[in-house]
Structures are given as C-alpha cells and as structure tokens.
Amino acid sequence: MLVDILIGIHILAWLAVSLRVLARYDLTAPARLVWLVILFILPYAGLVVYWMFGEVHLGFNFEHRYNKISQQLRSNFPQVMGSKDTMEQVIDPEYRPAFTYSASVNGFNTTLGNKAELMPDPKTTEQRMIADFDAATDHIHVMYYIWLDDGMGTAIAEALMRAAKRGVQCRAMVDGMGSRKLLRSPLWEGMKQAGVEVSVALPIDNIFKILLFSRIDLRNHRKITIIDGKIGYVGSRNSADPEFRVKPKYAPWVDIMLKVQGPIVAQNQMLFASDWLMENPDTPYDTFPYLIQQQPEGYPAQVFADGPTQRQGTTPQFLSILMGHAKKSLVISTPYFVPDYTLINMICATAYRGIDVTIIFPKHNDSFIVAATSHSYYWQLLEAGVKIYEYKPGLLHAKTLTIDDQISLVGSTNLDLRSFDLNYENNVIFYDKGLTQQIIERQQSYIEDSVEVTHDEVRDWPIYYRIWINIVSTMGPVL
Template sequence: MLNIITFGTAVYIAIVSGITLRILARKHISSSARLAWFIVVITLPVAGTVLYALLGEVHISQKLRSSKARLLTQMKELEHEKLCGDPAPYKKVPQRYHAIFEYAQTINDFPLSDGNSAELMADADETRRRIIEDIDQAKDHVHLLYYIWLTDTTGTEIAEAVIRAAQRGVACRVMADAIGSRALLKSDLWVKMQRAGVQTETAMPFESMIATHLLNRFDLRNHRKITLIDGKIVYCGSQNCADPEFRPKAKYAPWIDIMARMEGPVVNQTQLLFASDWMSRRADAHLDSFPLNGTPVENGFVAQVNGNGPTERRGAAAHLFATLIQSADEEINITTPYFVPDIIVLNALCAAAIRGVKINMIVPRKNDSWVVATAAKSFYPEVLTAGIRVHEYVGGLLHAKCLTIDGRVTMIGSSNLDLRSFDLNYENNTIIYDKKFTSEVNERQQQYLKNSIEVHLEEVSSWRLPVRIWHNVIGTLGPVL
C-alpha cells in the first residue's frame, strides 16, 4: 500500500511540476494569464491540470492553418481596386486617425476603402424585415454566417427566405456555429434548407472533446454575424439570427442589438471573411465562388473591415482596440455586454481618461454570464478612479457592440471587450470614418444611457470586503475563464 501511495504521489508531483514548468516557460502569454493558470494549478492540482490540458493553450489544427494560407495566396490575385475603391482614401481622414486603419490593415491586409454607405437599423424587427426583403430580391447569391441561429420567428423566417432564394436558382451558402447554433443544426429547419438546395456548413464543429483537442482548442468559436446578398449588400453588427426575446435565456430579454446595412467595397472585404470560413470547411472551394460585386457609392465614406480570430496574429485584436482608444482626442463611447479587458486595453482606457478624454462605458446591469459580470466589477475601481463613467443598462440585456471616437470614428460588429473576443473567437467588425453615421450611432448610445444607472466610485468603495475579494478572485481568473 505504501509503495502505491509513494508511486501515486511521485506521478502527481511529476504531472503538476510539468504543467507548472510549461506555464512558466511559455511564450506569447500575458503575465496575468500566466499568474492565473499558476494559481489554478497550484491550488487545484488535479482539476487545474485537466483544465490547463483542455483550455490552457490555443492549439490550431493544420487544416485551419492550411485553409488560411490558401486563402491568402488566392487573395494576392485579386484586383486591389475592388477592396479599396478610391486609390487615396486617407486624404479624407485626419492624420491622428491614420494609425487606426494602418494597424487594422496589418491584421487581414484589407485596405482602407472609400465609397461606402451605411444605414443604421431602427431595431431587431426592422433588421429582420430588411434582411428578408434583400434575400427575396437576391439574384446571384446569399451568404449567411451566424454564431447563434435559433428556430424562433427570426431564425425561421430568414431560413424560409433563403429556401425561397435557393428554389429560384440563387446560390445559397449558410454557416452556423456548432455550439451557438447546436439546436438549429439538429432541427428539421436545417434539413429543410438542405433539401431545398441550400449549401450548409458547420463552423468550428464539435465532434468530440478528445479528438478535437488533438487538433485545436475545443472551445474556439466562430462568433461572426455576416449577412451578404449578391456581393453588394452586407449587414454588420451584434444581432444573431434570433428574436430579441431570445428564448434560451428569456429572463434576460429583450436583447438590445445594433445593426447596419452597408454597401460599397466593405462588402467585398466581408465577402473574403466569409470565404475564409467557408474554405476552411470546403477544401475544393475557390475564391471564384465569392464574387466581389461591391462598387463605390457616390459621396460615400471611408471604412475598413476587420476580422479577428485565433489564426490571426496573437494580440492583434487587443492592440487594435488600444490603437482606437489612443487615437481619441475628445470623447469615447463604448457599448459592450462583456467587459473583461486585458492589461493593454485597460491601460489604454485609463490613460485616455487621465489625459482628459471623456469616456462613457455602457454595460448591461443584468448579464447572462455571472462570471463575466463578476469579473467586470473587479475593474470598476480602477476605471472609475481614472475618470471613466460606467453606466449599467436596465432595459434588458444590452448586447450591442460599438465604439465611437470624437464623433467621427465608429467601430461596429461582433467583438466584445473581453478576452474571449480578443483571443478565442472569430469576429467581424467594420471601422468607419464618417461624422454623419457616427452621430447616428452616438444618438443610439444616448438612448442606452437614458435607460442606464450610473455607477459611482463612492458606491464601489462601499462594497463589503468579502464582495470585493470575490470580484477580484474571479477577475484574477479571467484569463482562465
């Protein structure tokens, strides 16, 4: 018996020591993430070791890497004009904002483009109605990709519009995330689309935990929300293919989203993002199947598409947010449902506030993720002390994801201000320089503020010690969670 105990202890020490050394020796990991994993493995050796084996490192399968390389090779053959429109779009942008677009281009190689337009949707109902109208008028192709696609009114009506398009000969390609849309993928509606001739694919399929982990981290997700019609129209924003009542989490409803209908070269750039996801599942696919039909509109604005993901340069998303924040001179308005920033973004926000930039951050008061909500509160003392104003929305779950700078620059899309969006999710956003559109987004943010309760430093300072400790424990473990 003693020998068995001794042997088990030796194996246990060897495993924990190996994992600990691996954590300490790793490159491309933040000090906060390293510390968080170190704490978990030391305090919960068995569970911590298992968690690290499953979640500790972002392993990307060779299939994903190969499809990415193949897409980049084919992109080099494209006409540059289709991606940028006006050959000199920077002449419309003040020098202080050039760094935003220059840095964003290093991520996907999408240039700043001119000749774009955007129409802000009034609400979820208008978004659904306009998408269905555009699909019903489609003549060449319809491409849809959603993280969450439900079989509720919105999900069913959009699926039926796609079925009608396929039946009249329109090429329809539909993707849905394996986890976010798991109910749809098992439904009769999914089968109905396939029988109608719609090409369907599962994004980031979850085949089995063990098999998937041998290829890539099993909880990587495709969080994008892309709706493309004929390569001429694209919808960009935070809304999934679901009703605002959001039946799986109805107690947090309504979900408040923001969406824009866009035209111009940004459609072509988004088309390439969709193609990258589709080609990762279809080895025989080629860019010829994804025509770049978006053309510059008269009196349009400059804009650029950005697609983040675990196959892009590590840290690229956080650095982009930091660049946006550092470019601000007067005001930043941030709307995000999940606020768990890394140290780069947190420091950029606090530094901007300290140098005099007025910053409003709007988050939901009642969040569908208690972990994220708790971790977010661990940052409240620091951001409030720096002068950032924090507002908690009380009219439902504020799911809108947008950032405006100085009344001139807007970023709208699928990215949250959290570590998952920075490192693990595939996201799509559009960065726009246009005073008119930014003014419209700012007006929407003011509506959010009217339905929010401001959090003051005095309130946070009065939190009891056990509460503060709990917030900080969860916040410290943020890189793990």
C-alpha cells in the same frame, strides 16, 4: 506499488505542464502566474483544465491551412484589399495609425464609397433582411454564431429556401457550438433538402478528437450577411429574436445592426469565403463574387477582423491605438468587459488626459463571472474619470465604439479576452461624421435607459462582494 507508480506519473505530468507554462513565449506574466497557481492549488484537476483550455490550438495544421487560404484569397482578388494610398489621402493624420494597424492584421485597407444605414429596431432589421433575400438574383451568403429556430431564425431559413428554389446560390454557415441546437432541428434539414448549401464552422461532432487535439471553446463568433455581393448587414445580432428564448430571463437582447453597401461588402465576403473554404476545401475560389461598387457620396471604411489564427493581442492593440488618438470623446457599449492590461490602462489614460469617456454595460449580465470581473474594474475606471452607465431594460448586446463624432466601430467583438484571443470576429470601422452621429444618438438612447454608477455606490459595496469580484478578476487572464 501501483499507487507509487501513479503518484510518480502525476508528479512528472505536473512538472512537465508547469515547465511548459514557464517556457511559453505567448503568455503574459499575469496569465503565467494564474496557471501556475491553478496547477499548484489543483494539482489533479489543474492538469485537466490546462489540457482543455490552456493553449490556443485548433488542431493539427489548422492555422497553416487557414493562413494559406487567406493568402490565396488576397492574391487572387487584390482589388478587395483596398489601398494604403487611399487611407493616406482621406483619413486625417491623427487617426491614420489606427487604420494602418488594422490593415496589418488581415490586409484589409481603407476603401472609398461605402454607405451604412442604421436599422431603427429589431423588427425592421428582420423585415429588411428578408426583403433583400427575396430580391436576390445571384447569391446569398450568411454566417451566424447563434442561429435559433425561433421567429427570425425560421424566417431567415425560409427566405433562404425560397431563394435556393428559384436558382439563387445560397450558403449558410453556423458555429458548431453556438448553433448546436439548430443542427439537430428539422429547420436545418429542411434547408439542405431545399438546396441551401450548409456548413458548420469549428464542428464539435467528434468531441473526443477535440478534447485530445484542440480546444472546444475556440469559436466562430462572426455575424456575416451578404446578398448578391452588393448588400451586407453588420452588427451584433445573431439570427434570433430579441426575446432570445434560450436565455429569456435577460431578454430582450438589445443589438445594433447596419445595412451596408460598397467595397466593405466584398471584404466581408472574403471573410466568409475564408471560413467556408476551411470546412469545404473543394469549393472553387471563384464562386465568391467580389463586387467593388462605390456608392455616390459614400465614405471611407474598412473591415477589421480577428481570430485565434492571427497574431496575439491584435484587438486590444488596435483599440488602444484608436483610443490614444481621441481628441474629445470616447463612448463604448459592450455586454462583456474582461479587458487585458493594455486596454484597461489605455481607457483610463484616455480619461486622465481630459477626454470625455463613457462606457455602457448591461445592468443584468447573463454571465455572473463576467459581471463580477467587470465590476472589479469599476473603481479604477471611476477614479480615472470614466462615466459608467448600466442599461436596465434588457441585455445590452450592442458592441459600439465612437470617437470624436468622427469614427465609429460596429461589429461582433466584445471587450473581453474571449473575443480578443479565442473567437473569430468581424467589425467595420467607419470614418464619417453623419453615420457616427447616428450611432452616438443610439448610444445616448442606451444611456437614457440606464442608471449611472457612482463612486459612493461602489465604495459602499459590501466587503464580501469586493473580495468576491477581486478573486474572480484574478482569473481574468485565463477566462
């Protein structure tokens, strides 16, 4: 009798979840099909997997509160948002749709007078950041997805502690999952004791509450560094050494970082404020200074940021619009490649219409699932004429995109569904030939340390490997 009751409850639960999948308006047809297959093949475990990972929700009222904070910040500090008129005056007509679309996501328009200095190597990046921390007189705000208590992580923490002791307002925020080891370390406690205000984005301290009411894999993947509202650092590097000791097998992590000045610093400041206020709602809004300081001979730029509280599909749509207006070249470097159909089709279409398209991946990826999924797209990309390179010396972690020697995009976003739908990300799109040429040269240095993937190589992959990568890629819509 009890067994019959349990079976009946399971059947009702399975039917309810299946109907929920069919009724959702925010799922693509492939994702809906994958979930139905999972529920059919794994009728018991599938229910648990869907409960934990099936829907993008951060808990009761989270999205409403986040959007309310963002709207309040935009209303209180409209000077940060830039102007659509500026974009129309300085961006060539063929590229304007991408900048306009970017502004529609979170309100950041094109600003003038920005400058960016490409950091030459990891050690210089660390030294310059520490020097800027030690020179700070008003505030330092940092947000990192991963913060390790290694060489760089400790140096950053110690610089913050020195600054706090001399009266500089210091706020440090980390993701609850990515930096979970730091949160249990003496370094984190030491920052608190020294007067650094610390906070955790999307904390995971109450695991049972998270499993019941939200998703544990929705994370804050941003990398934000603000000094006195005048200087910022943007790029792909976390607060960690290139040796990345949590995964030393794949080291060194190869990142790209820019030191930036100008109005885009204020836009990143607003992103930091929105994340901070979500976890610290009693913080006064006016304790986040927004300095709109245009740099002499600066250039147009704007912040593009995305997250699970924004409308779905914004990043692949933005990138597709950008690629669709390429006239000569498109070069991409990304460590993780799990594209949706919008993006993979646009990359191929860009190559088919005669644009020189190049993508650089790491040869050895720290995620075998992502590596297999990426490989499943190689033949399609090669058939379209895309050049594929695999970087050998370490894990190429730099997320870069350049178009026509004119436009460059640098930030935290990977070309995978996690960055598109599940993570909070921050990037900057620059409109400047000089800076773009420097980033292209950096991309070329990656290519020089890579091996090119050919048609013949992919054609000769064993049949069992082709079956394996295609099975894995079938799960792409829900990875």
